[in-house]
Amino acid sequence: MADLSAFPVTRQFPPQHPDRLQLYSLPTPNGVKVSIMLEELGLPYEVHRVDISKDETWTPEFLSLNPNGKIPAIIDPDGPGGKPLPLFESGAILVYLAEKSGRFLPTDPAARYETLQWVFFQMAAIGPMFGQVGFFHKYAGSAFEDKRPRDRYVAESRRLLGVLEGRLKDRQWIMGDDYTIADIATLGWVRNLVEHYGAGDLVGYADFPHVAAWLERGVARPAVQRGLNIPPLS
Numbered sequence: 001m002a003d004l005s006a007f008p009v010t011r012q013f014p015p016q017h018p019d020r021l022q023l024y025s026l027p028t029p030n031g032v033k034v035s036i037m038l039e040e041l042g043l044p045y046e047v048h049r050v051d052i053s054k055d056e057t058w059t060p061e062f063l064s065l066n067p068n069g070k071i072p073a074i075i076d077p078d079g080p081g082g083k084p085l086p087l088f089e090s091g092a093i094l095v096y097l098a099e100k101s102g103r104f105l106p107t108d109p110a111a112r113y114e115t116l117q118w119v120f121f122q123m124a125a126i127g128p129m130f131g132q133v134g135f136f137h138k139y140a141g142s143a144f145e146d147k148r149p150r151d152r153y154v155a156e157s158r159r160l161l162g163v164l165e166g167r168l169k170d171r172q173w174i175m176g177d178d179y180t181i182a183d184i185a186t187l188g189w190v191r192n193l194v195e196h197y198g199a200g201d202l203v204g205y206a207d208f209p210h211v212a213a214w215l216e217r218g219v220a221r222p223a224v225q226r227g228l229n230i231p232p233l234s
């Protein structure tokens with residue numbers, strides 16, 4: 001039986017199954033990357049619902065796992081060398097799980113770097129920009145009279161959708177025939193922009209039919225369907 005008691009976060013979220021990978025998350029576009037990946041892999045894991053509206057990521061216990069105070073984060077009791085591995089940042093977690101399982105990240109070096117390039121594109125551009133559209137269009141920023149910040153992020157998000165559209169116009173998945181962690185990282189963000197933020201018209205989503213077809217293909221995967229709702233909101 002794995003002993004995770006050295007990790008203070010286990011006092012806030014006690015594990016029932018310490019031998020399983022521990023996932024601390026919510027079904028947000030960053031959180032679902034990891035639940036989708038774990039569902040795709042069929043790895044046993046235990047999920048802990050972290051309520052960000054109650055500041056549960058800002059406790060000393062959670063901050064000891066992620067000093068950046070964000071979900072998702074994991075502890076893998078069976079990390080490198082058989083030792084527990086704590087990890088935060090969804091992109092790093094996807095790469096870790098891909099390498100641990102040998103799936104969803106090509107082994108050919110050039111294709112591997114190309115995949116990582118698109119994962120970083122999501123992490124550095126799509127996520128932060130779409131997130132700002134959410135703030136200025138749906139959340140607190142929507143009440144701001146000055147629409148210039150919103151318009152700036154909408155224009156940048158539209159431009160980024162154009163980059164994705166170009167990539168997908170002759171490909172089924174971001175890496176071509178193979179579904180990879182680049183798709184897993186990106187699907188939830190595009191879906192969220194259009195559905196949850198309701199920003200489809202604002203960004204002109206109808207102008208990106210290859211992105212829309214790719215999103216439909218992704219969401220049709222059973223593991224994606226499950227992962228999008230893990231952990232359940234209530």
Ligand SMILES: N[C@@H](CCC(=O)N[C@@H](CS)C(=O)NCC(=O)O)C(=O)O
Nearest residue numbers: 028030052069070071072089090091
């Ligand atoms: N770059 C981080 C971003 C994580 C992130 O922004 N998480 C949000 C939810 S999607 C969060 O935990 N927010 C809580 C807060 O800031 O209080 C990642 O990809 O893991």
